[in-house]
Amino acid sequence: MILKEHYEQDLRLVASRQGWIVFVLLIAWLLLIPQLFPAYAYPVALFMVYSLVAIGLNILVGFTGQISLGHAGFFAIGAYTIAKLAPIITFPAALLVVVVLCAVIGYLVGIPALKLEGPYLAIATSGFGLAVQQFFGNTPSDWFGGQSGLNVEKSQLFGDLFARDRAYYYIILGVVLLMVYMAFNLARSHIGRAFVAVRDAELAAQTSGVNVAQIKTLAFAISAVYAGVGGALFAPLLGIVSPESFSLLLSVQFLSMIVIGGIGTVAGGILGAGLVTVLQDQLAQAGGWSGLLYGLVVLVVMIVEPLGLYGRWVKIKLYWKAWPF
Amino acid sequence: MTFEQAIRLLIIGVEIGSIYALVALSVVLLYRTSRVLNFGQGELALLACFLTFTLTSRMGVPLWLSFLAGLAASAVAAGAFYFFLMRRAKAQDPMGLLILTLGFSLFANGGLSLLFGVDNKQLPGFVDVIETWTIGGFSISKNSVLVAVAGLILMVALYLFVQKSKIGLAMRAVSQNPEVAKALGIPVNLVLVSSWAVAAILGSAAALLLAPAISLNPSIMLDPLNKGFAAAVVGGMTSLPGAVLGGYLLGIIEAYVGNFVPAFKLALAFILVILVLVFRPHGLLGEKETRRA
Numbered sequence: 001m002i003l004k005e006h007y008e009q010d011l012r013l014v015a016s017r018q019g020w021i022v023f024v025l026l027i028a029w030l031l032l033i034p035q036l037f038p039a040y041a042y043p044v045a046l047f048m049v050y051s052l053v054a055i056g057l058n059i060l061v062g063f064t065g066q067i068s069l070g071h072a073g074f075f076a077i078g079a080y081t082i083a084k085l086a087p088i089i090t091f092p093a094a095l096l097v098v099v100v101l102c103a104v105i106g107y108l109v110g111i112p113a114l115k116l117e118g119p120y121l122a123i124a125t126s127g128f129g130l131a132v133q134q135f136f137g138n139t140p141s142d143w144f145g146g147q148s149g150l151n152v153e154k155s156q157l158f159g160d161l162f163a164r165d166r167a168y169y170y171i172i173l174g175v176v177l178l179m180v181y182m183a184f185n186l187a188r189s190h191i192g193r194a195f196v197a198v199r200d201a202e203l204a205a206q207t208s209g210v211n212v213a214q215i216k217t218l219a220f221a222i223s224a225v226y227a228g229v230g231g232a233l234f235a236p237l238l239g240i241v242s243p244e245s246f247s248l249l250l251s252v253q254f255l256s257m258i259v260i261g262g263i264g265t266v267a268g269g270i271l272g273a274g275l276v277t278v279l280q281d282q283l284a285q286a287g288g289w290s291g292l293l294y295g296l297v298v299l300v301v302m303i304v305e306p307l308g309l310y311g312r313w314v315k316i317k318l319y320w321k322a323w324p325f
Numbered sequence: 326m327t328f329e330q331a332i333r334l335l336i337i338g339v340e341i342g343s344i345y346a347l348v349a350l351s352v353v354l355l356y357r358t359s360r361v362l363n364f365g366q367g368e369l370a371l372l373a374c375f376l377t378f379t380l381t382s383r384m385g386v387p388l389w390l391s392f393l394a395g396l397a398a399s400a401v402a403a404g405a406f407y408f409f410l411m412r413r414a415k416a417q418d419p420m421g422l423l424i425l426t427l428g429f430s431l432f433a434n435g436g437l438s439l440l441f442g443v444d445n446k447q448l449p450g451f452v453d454v455i456e457t458w459t460i461g462g463f464s465i466s467k468n469s470v471l472v473a474v475a476g477l478i479l480m481v482a483l484y485l486f487v488q489k490s491k492i493g494l495a496m497r498a499v500s501q502n503p504e505v506a507k508a509l510g511i512p513v514n515l516v517l518v519s520s521w522a523v524a525a526i527l528g529s530a531a532a533l534l535l536a537p538a539i540s541l542n543p544s545i546m547l548d549p550l551n552k553g554f555a556a557a558v559v560g561g562m563t564s565l566p567g568a569v570l571g572g573y574l575l576g577i578i579e580a581y582v583g584n585f586v587p588a589f590k591l592a593l594a595f596i597l598v599i600l601v602l603v604f605r606p607h608g609l610l611g612e613k614e615t616r617r618a
Binding site: 061067112115116118119120122123124126127128130131134135138248252255256259263288289290291292293294295296297298299301302303304305306 | 356362410413414415416419420421423424425427428429430431432433434435436438439547551554555557558562588589591592594595596598599602603606607608
């Protein structure tokens with residue numbers, strides 16, 4: 001969308017001067033939030049967690065072109081794994097377990113998904129999400145707490161030093177920044193390009209030497225890891241994990257984040273996660289109106305701007321660059 | 326399991342299976358003509374239920390008349406949704422359209438909850454839900470028979486509509502190739518609007534048959550819609566007979582398995598979906614969609 005004159009431009013992590021400004025301001029803002037506006041620390045932490053899931057989903061849906069209505073399942077797996085492991089091992093070790101577990105499960109889900117496309121894939125993945133939710137809710141309650149779920153104490157994870165909310169906020173920030181950096185790198189690597197090639201023209205990608213099956217399952221695995229780590233950070237933030245919070249509606253919300261933000265870009269996922277978190281936060285006060293207004297936002301975005309907020313931002317930028325023509 | 330119990334479960338399976346089959350038919354009909362999954366189908370059906378309830382229980386309109394009014398309202402709403410929103414949306418790829426229907430579903434569910442409330446209501450049925458007939462020692466619920474028979478009648482009516490009527494022929498033409506159909510002078514928009522309306526009628530009829538047996542609230546269609554999607558995928562998204570087969574199959578298997586392990590009733594449908602898709606990626610009766618790369 002933006003004209004690039006040299007290959008080096010394409011390789012840069014942050015593409016332009018505006019990009020740097022946005023990047024530095026965003027980091028500064030995220031660092032200062034708990035100090036300046038402690039009341040906003042929780043929604044901002046939630047935004048960071050959601051943006052991880054949105055980035056992961058965007059890698060699958062936006063980059064590789066495979067739809068998923070089951071990401072609440074991976075999110076739940078991450079959350080429950082942390083909840084179960086919290087009393088036993090340290091947080092970094094538990095996070096590592098989540099990464100490995102979600103990568104394996106994502107890979108396994110990706111294998112049958114190879115044969116499916118479009119509506120079949122949407123239904124099958126939504127089935128995966130529902131099955132995970134049912135599994136956690138209906139296994140004996142001494143396994144995963146049944147319908148009432150499990151409690152997660154931050155002090156179990158980090159000892160008393162990190163039990164305070166502010167410290168946990170910075171842990172989330174650190175993990176999220178690292179994974180966002182990795183996502184930006186992934187998008188520019190040969191794997192990221194292979195994802196896009198598979199999305200745009202599967203046959204052409206195959207003839208150019210892209211191993212389509214491998215790339216598709218890899219996209220599922222990476223996407224699952226992002227969603228799982230999101231869930232793992234989410235559990236201690238909320239303090240409780242229960243099956244009802246990982247419904248199909250959550251998967252729909254994840255999907256609506258990347259659609260609102262902009263499909264197929266890392267920044268789009270972050271923007272969408274931000275807007276949806278703000279919407280949820282504000283709409284919680286609207287009571288019965290929340291479903292109606294949330295649906296309305298999704299409808300308007302889809303009808304007016306299918307490229308999402310990021311697409312609109314790029315269009316505005318291009319407009320001013322070419323102004324007054 | 327005794328013989329009597331087996332028969333009883335079969336009847337339950339056929340009853341719930343005809344609900345699933347009707348929902349699956351509406352899913353498949355829409356997918357064949359517009360290549361879209363409509364997640365708003367549940368809300369369209371809810372609109373019919375709530376309208377029927379309000380007319381008959383609050384305003385004293387005869388049940389059959391309010392039933393028809395409910396069906397008509399959901400048909401008009403579906404047609405209008407297609408004509409004014411789906412058709413004009415800038416995101417015309419399958420994923421964009423799917424998300425549009427998800428947005429519509431959230432919007433409509435919120436709106437219906439505000440208008441009619443989220444409390445449980447009791448929609449009256451044509452027969453008393455607890456009344457039974459006794460035939461040769463078996464007691465069969467009148468409601469089960471009504472649901473199964475009404476389901477069959479609707480399926481036959483849909484078959485005649487699609488295969489014998491002129492607009493049904495036009496629908497089949499549009500589902501094969503919209504551009505050629507347009508070039509041949511078929512009013513594609515009218516055909517699409519009417520296929521949305523017919524799909525809404527099928528889904529709403531399923532909901533109106535289901536609702537008297539359970540209480541009516543804005544979340545009752547979530548489960549039947551999921552199962553209907555599952556049934557449509559099992560049968561094949563492009564095959565109307567497949568949808569019927571998938572619906573009955575799912576209903577009957579669910580009745581038997583649900584009797585022994587009730588906790589996994591919901592996951593069961595999707596285990597079936599995944600099993601079928603692994604061996605037949607386009608469903609039991611579906612055909613592979615050809616596309617040019």
